[in-house]
Amino acid sequence: MIKPVARYLLYLPANLFFVALAYLLSPVLAAISLLTGARLPGALQWFSTLDADLDGGVAQGVKGYKADLRGWRLWWQRACWICRNPAHGWQSELLGMPADGSVIVRQVISEPPKNQWYVMETAKGVRFFCWKRDQPLIGGFYLKLWFGWVNKSYDGRNHHYAFQVGPKRRS
Numbered sequence: 001m002i003k004p005v006a007r008y009l010l011y012l013p014a015n016l017f018f019v020a021l022a023y024l025l026s027p028v029l030a031a032i033s034l035l036t037g038a039r040l041p042g043a044l045q046w047f048s049t050l051d052a053d054l055d056g057g058v059a060q061g062v063k064g065y066k067a068d069l070r071g072w073r074l075w076w077q078r079a080c081w082i083c084r085n086p087a088h089g090w091q092s093e094l095l096g097m098p099a100d101g102s103v104i105v106r107q108v109i110s111e112p113p114k115n116q117w118y119v120m121e122t123a124k125g126v127r128f129f130c131w132k133r134d135q136p137l138i139g140g141f142y143l144k145l146w147f148g149w150v151n152k153s154y155d156g157r158n159h160h161y162a163f164q165v166g167p168k169r170r171s
Contacts, residue, residue, distance in 0.1 A: 004119075004128045004129050005129075008128075008129075008147070008148060008149075008161075011095045011161055012163065014094070014095060015087070015090075015091060015095055015161055015163055016163070018047075018087035018090040018091070018094075019086045019087045019163075021047070021087070022047045022082055022083070022087040022090075023082075023083055023086055025047060026047075026082040026083050027075075027079050029044060029047055029078075029079070029082055030054070030075045030079035031075060032044065033078050034074065034075055034078075037053075038054045038055045038078070039053040043089075045089055046087070046088075046094075047082060047086070047089060047090070048081065048085055048086075048088060048089060049085045049088045050088060050089045050092055050093070050154070050155040051154040051155045051156075054078040054081050054082065055067075055077075055078070055081075057077070057080075057081050065077060088160055091160040091162070092155055092157070092159075092160035092161075093158065095161035096149065096157075096158030096159055096160045096161055097122055097149050097158060097159045098122050098123070098124075098157070099153035099156065099157055099158055099159055100123060100157070101122065102120055102121060102122045102153075102159065103121055104118055104120050104151065105119045105120060105121050105127070106118070107119075112136070113136050113142075114134040115132070115133045115134075116130070116131070116133070116151070117129070117131050118130040118131075120149070120151065120159065128148065128159065129148040129149070130146070130148040130149055130150060130151040131145075131146070131147045132144075132145065132146050132151075133145040134168075140169055141167050141168065141169055142167070142168055143166070143167055143168075144164055144165070144166055144167070144168045145164070145165055146162040146163070146164040146165075147162060147164075149161055149162060150162050
């Protein structure tokens with residue numbers, strides 16, 4: 001049986017490939033969405049989120065995402081949404097861990113800074129983990145670190161593979 005950390009590292013190259021591909025294809029995917037609607041057709045949706053369409057930022061009230069945009073502004077907003085959530089579909093469907101019957105075996109949450117550690121197990125007994133940390137920086141920013149598989153299933157079917165490192169502004 002492959003240990004959780006080894007599995008995570010084994011999946012890392014595929015994840016980096018799909019994330020880079022999502023960034024590169026985001027202008028084309030956003031253009032396709034202007035013809036097909038806010039949900040990309042078929043497997044193309046895997047380049048974005050499975051639990052939301054390309055107007056998810058509007059529906060979720062994300063700062064800076066506006067309703068009723070058209071033309072270039074709508075194209076830009078959808079390209080930005082893809083880059084904000086690159087390859088989440090791939091991370092869920094291809095690299096994810098099944099949510100059905102999975103349980104949290106261990107959970108540690110501490111503050112400050114916000115630090116979360118989860119060990120989870122699928123219905124078949126396969127263990128996986130999630131580590132999240134919000135490392136404070138200066139000027140109201142923090143470094144968001146997520147590794148492992150997200151501790152909750154956004155699409156209701158899988159815990160998606162997570163590899164996020166980046167600055168975020170506190171809201």
